[in-house]
Amino acid sequence: MSSKQKRFELMVGALTDDLYRYAYWLCRDPHLAEDLVQETLLRAWRFMHQLRDSKAVKAWLITTLRREHARIYERKRLDIADVDEEIVEDPQSQDVLMEVDRNKMRQQIMALEIEYREPLALQVIFGYSVKEISAALELSPSAVMTRLFRARKRVLDQFGEGLVPDELLQEGGA
Amino acid sequence: MNCLDVRRICLTEPTNRSPRLLMHIYSCKCCQQYRRRILEAEEKLKTAMDVTVPEGLDRKIAFEGSFEKPSAHSWPRWQAMAATVMVSVALGVILHAVGSKPNVVPELARHMMEDPLHMLPTQTDAAQRLAMVMRDIGGQWQGEYPENLTHARLCPVRGRASAHLVVQGERGPVTVFLIPGTDARNENGLKQAQLVAVSDLHGGSIALFGYEGENLAVIEAQFQQHVSWKQSLAARQEAIQLARYR
Ligand SMILES: [Zn+2]
Numbered sequence: 221m222s223s224k225q226k227r228f229e230l231m232v233g234a235l236t237d238d239l240y241r242y243a244y245w246l247c248r249d250p251h252l253a254e255d256l257v258q259e260t261l262l263r264a265w266r267f268m269h270q271l272r273d274s275k276a277v278k279a280w281l282i283t284t285l286r287r288e289h290a291r292i293y294e295r296k297r298l299d300i301a302d303v304d305e306e307i308v309e310d311p312q313s314q315d316v317l318m319e320v321d322r323n324k325m326r327q328q329i330m331a332l333e334i335e336y337r338e339p340l341a342l343q344v345i346f347g348y349s350v351k352e353i354s355a356a357l358e359l360s361p362s363a364v365m366t367r368l369f370r371a372r373k374r375v376l377d378q379f380g381e382g383l384v385p386d387e388l389l390q391e392g393g394a
Numbered sequence: 395m396n397c398l399d400v401r402r403i404c405l406t407e408p409t410n411r412s413p414r415l416l417m418h419i420y421s422c423k424c425c426q427q428y429r430r431r432i433l434e435a436e437e438k439l440k441t442a443m444d445v446t447v448p449e450g451l452d453r454k455i456a457f458e459g460s461f462e463k464p465s466a467h468s469w470p471r472w473q474a475m476a477a478t479v480m481v482s483v484a485l486g487v488i489l490h491a492v493g494s495k496p497n498v499v500p501e502l503a504r505h506m507m508e509d510p511l512h513m514l515p516t517q518t519d520a521a522q523r524l525a526m527v528m529r530d531i532g533g534q535w536q537g538e539y540p541e542n543l544t545h546a547r548l549c550p551v552r553g554r555a556s557a558h559l560v561v562q563g564e565r566g567p568v569t570v571f572l573i574p575g576t577d578a579r580n581e582n583g584l585k586q587a588q589l590v591a592v593s594d595l596h597g598g599s600i601a602l603f604g605y606e607g608e609n610l611a612v613i614e615a616q617f618q619q620h621v622s623w624k625q626s627l628a629a630r631q632e633a634i635q636l637a638r639y640r
Pocket residue numbers: 396397400418422423424425
């Protein structure tokens with residue numbers, strides 16, 4: 221196996237899961253998410269000789285995936301405001317109560333508009349900081365912070381009273 | 395740092411562990427409790443977002459990657475051979491040229507080998523792709539989109555996010571690269587079966603590859619007329635990222 225191929229396999233092994241999850245929360249469609257991840261990684265394969273630094277590779281993959289998603293989104297207008305929660309059942313979970321909780325939370329995330337869903341996904345899935353999200357999404361840090369507040373407020377309010385105080389939203393700006 | 399600041403950080407970067415934050419939390423019971431609740435909630439959020447990945451997706455992609463050799467894909471043999479000829483001819487250019495600016499032609503020729511856009515079926519949404527690619531490279535297309543455009547893709551060239559385009563010329567497909575920055579050496583000439591031209595484009599560079607007999611000046615004029623640059627944050631960001639790969 222060539223070293224290029226070896227590096228590709230390592231990259232695929234390390235990043236496929238997170239990329240898939242990110243793609244899933246972008247498009248909310250498991251099949252499309254799969255296509256997006258595949259398209260993105262195969263594109264990386266073609267440019268393997270230029271991709272070295274692993275942190276930069278991740279940023280490049282995220283950029284490529286978002287772009288591909290944006291293209292499909294603009295063309296097909298897939299993003300309908302009211303999604304009929306087709307939450308995929310997760311057979312691995314045992315605890316029924318926990319699963320109910322988790323599915324409720326998933327529905328909350330599903331219902332977020334993309335501008336809130338995406339920064340949240342970048343942070344929760346990739347562990348991105350506000351600064352990294354603002355670079356990836358071309359937004360000011362304060363705009364990213366506001367979106368993250370709003371996203372968390374809407375998702376967490378059901379689960380913990382007063383976790384996200386309103387005064388923070390006002391201070392965070394528009 | 396006051397209690398409100400702490401909450402703001404907890405909600406926008408729950409895993410933040412800056413010394414100032416931790417110092418406040420050590421000395422403030424209220425914030426200690428708050429942070430614990432936030433981290434618990436965050437744990438649930440993480441579990442909720444960890445959707446199940448289709449079984450074997452990574453193996454499937456690695457497997458497909460192992461077969462994908464862009465130069466020996468599904469296009470006819472003569473086209474692949476034409477690409478090889480084009481590339482070897484282009485590579486010859488660099489050996490003779492001398493100048494202060496580096497020659498971009500060999501890299502572009504190699505890129506065309508690995509990403510032979512001009513051999514792929516025409517993209518039906520090429521104009522739309524062009525709009526997005528232009529935005530992503532920090533440029534702008536002003537006026538109507540070219541009718542002869544068949545392909546548009548964002549590609550890395552010399553570590554910069556650049557436009558890899560194909561337009562239909564008189565003699566066949568003409569590949570056009572739009573590269574931010576003007577540090578590519580101007581080239582002009584006919585080399586056996588292939589014509590190459592690299593020149594400045596309002597603060598960027600344009601490189602055109604066409605078959606013998608093609609009037610590249612006509613196609614270049616089309617781009618000179620419509621392209622302008624306004625370096626965007628994303629383009630700069632990507633430039634930095636890509637530069638680090640090299
Ligand atoms: Zn406090």
